[in-house]
Amino acid sequence: MAALTRVIPRLLSYNYSLPKRNGISAKPYFIYLTSIHQLRCKLLQINLFHTSLPLLKEVVEGGLGGDPYRRQVVLGIETSCDDTGAAVVADSGEVLGEALHNQQSVHLRHGGIIPPVAQRLHEQNIEQVVNEALEKAGMTVRDLDAIAATVKPGLSLSLSVGTRYGKNLAVSGKKPFIPIHHMEAHALTVRMVHKAEFPFLVLLASGGHSLLVIAHSLDHWSIIGQTIDDAPGEALDQGARRLKLRNIPECASMSGGQAIEYLATGGNPRAYEFPTPMGKYKDCTFSFSGLKHTLTRLIERLEEEYEVEGGNIIPPIQDVCASFQYAVTKHLVRQTQRAMVYLDVRDLLPSQNKTLVVSGGVACNQYIRAALQKLCDTTGYQLLCPPPKLCTDNGIMIAWNGMERWLAKAGVLHDEEDIAAVDFQARCPIGEDLTNDVRSLRIQAQKWVKF
Numbered sequence: 001m002a003a004l005t006r007v008i009p010r011l012l013s014y015n016y017s018l019p020k021r022n023g024i025s026a027k028p029y030f031i032y033l034t035s036i037h038q039l040r041c042k043l044l045q046i047n048l049f050h051t052s053l054p055l056l057k058e059v060v061e062g063g064l065g066g067d068p069y070r071r072q073v074v075l076g077i078e079t080s081c082d083d084t085g086a087a088v089v090a091d092s093g094e095v096l097g098e099a100l101h102n103q104q105s106v107h108l109r110h111g112g113i114i115p116p117v118a119q120r121l122h123e124q125n126i127e128q129v130v131n132e133a134l135e136k137a138g139m140t141v142r143d144l145d146a147i148a149a150t151v152k153p154g155l156s157l158s159l160s161v162g163t164r165y166g167k168n169l170a171v172s173g174k175k176p177f178i179p180i181h182h183m184e185a186h187a188l189t190v191r192m193v194h195k196a197e198f199p200f201l202v203l204l205a206s207g208g209h210s211l212l213v214i215a216h217s218l219d220h221w222s223i224i225g226q227t228i229d230d231a232p233g234e235a236l237d238q239g240a241r242r243l244k245l246r247n248i249p250e251c252a253s254m255s256g257g258q259a260i261e262y263l264a265t266g267g268n269p270r271a272y273e274f275p276t277p278m279g280k281y282k283d284c285t286f287s288f289s290g291l292k293h294t295l296t297r298l299i300e301r302l303e304e305e306y307e308v309e310g311g312n313i314i315p316p317i318q319d320v321c322a323s324f325q326y327a328v329t330k331h332l333v334r335q336t337q338r339a340m341v342y343l344d345v346r347d348l349l350p351s352q353n354k355t356l357v358v359s360g361g362v363a364c365n366q367y368i369r370a371a372l373q374k375l376c377d378t379t380g381y382q383l384l385c386p387p388p389k390l391c392t393d394n395g396i397m398i399a400w401n402g403m404e405r406w407l408a409k410a411g412v413l414h415d416e417e418d419i420a421a422v423d424f425q426a427r428c429p430i431g432e433d434l435t436n437d438v439r440s441l442r443i444q445a446q447k448w449v450k451f
């Protein structure tokens with residue numbers, strides 16, 4: 001029997017390449033495996049088929065502690081900016097446990113993120129956040145298949161905390177470590193909930209990034225447009241600060257983008273005009289600083305006109321928010337439309353199955369989503385967005401990217417020395433830069449999509 005115990009898992013080791021048992025009950029799966037097992041015994045000329053059947057059954061039902069169909073679980077840790085996040089995710093995409101500590105209220109008081117403050121808060125909270133995610137999953141480190149952590153790009157002081165913690169946990173728990181690129185994780189979160197097959201176009205719009213990229217595979221990305229100054233979330237956050245939106249009680253605990261969306265709902269998006277950024281350049285480059293400065297000048301003018309002082313709010317606040325949100329949206333939509341023209345010219349996406357994925361904190365915005373939906377309806381793309389909760393920074397997206405890498409065996413570190421050698425990187429382009437090629441084609445849409 002002891003010999004059999006050794007032989008059976010070996011006979012079954014090929015099963016890793018078989019379709020997962022997910023969703024198939026043990027009995028039909030046992031019958032299916034039995035036929036393959038019988039064939040294999042014959043091929044290997046091992047006369048063990050009948051004697052090994054009970055053991056095979058045990059293996060299928062999770063016995064021997066080595067069921068190859070046991071679900072895979074990865075812990076993800078996120079500390080690239082101002083959120084301390086952790087989550088345990090299964091290979092099915094099920095979130096088994098998650099925890100998030102948001103530093104927003106502290107940073108709102110400072111009027112922006114102060115890196116040493118963010119670092120201290122990550123250090124104070126990371127252990128508790130990771131333990132909470134594990135506890136909610138009913139697991140300890142021993143139950144995990146691998147540990148993933150964001151190591152790039154982001155604020156150095158913030159990244160350093162999660163990178164160190166994740167590496168230490170992996171080494172002390174004797175688990176593989178998976179270094180994660182924050183923007184790749186944002187872009188692939190959608191695959192937890194929707195069938196987004198490579199290749200697809202991605203618009204990443206957050207507080208730190210504004211990117212149009214092609215996702216070819218887990219490890220192959222091409223940049224077709226990026227910002228030359230601010231990110232859209234940054235412009236919205238600074239605009240909200242200048243508009244003193246924190247002084248409006250309903251907006252006090254909201255991010256800048258959230259507060260502007262909330263107030264814009266009741267306003268007229270055409271009340272104030274903003275210039276179209278990058279209008280002269282026929283490529284997919286973003287620029288939000290001009291919009292930000294136009295907003296500042298508009299606020300100054302309106303404050304004077306309405307004699308607004310101190311912490312008071314200008315009366316046409318809703319129209320200003322709606323017009324600013326419209327300008328930001330128009331810029332995002334136009335550059336995305338240009339990217340679609342570029343992809344057509346270069347034939348970079350399958351003509352029958354074109355997908356635009358939108359993610360990052362700004363993708364929570366329903367007005368922006370609706371405008372992008374119009375663009376996709378006109379251009380024949382399907383629009384896929386993760387649920388708003390998964391668009392902003394969180395541990396789930398890191399765990400899921402870790403899971404995709406774990407299953408694909410891509411970028412998984414097993415060796416203690418390799419894990420020790422991992423360092424965080426504040427800057428790290430997501431992939432090859434195609435922006436010169438885009439520029440050389442002088443992309444112009446025949447007709448801008450209206451929204």
Ligand code: KG4
Binds near residue numbers: 256393
């Ligand atoms: O992805 P994220 O959590 O962090 C970064 O990686 O930057 O994005 C945060 C950004 C903030 O700038 C915030 O103002 C923006 O996302 N944001 C929104 C909304 N919710 C969050 N922007 C527009 N509309 C929203 N509803």
Ligand code: ZN
Binds near residue numbers: 186361
């Ligand atoms: Zn982010």
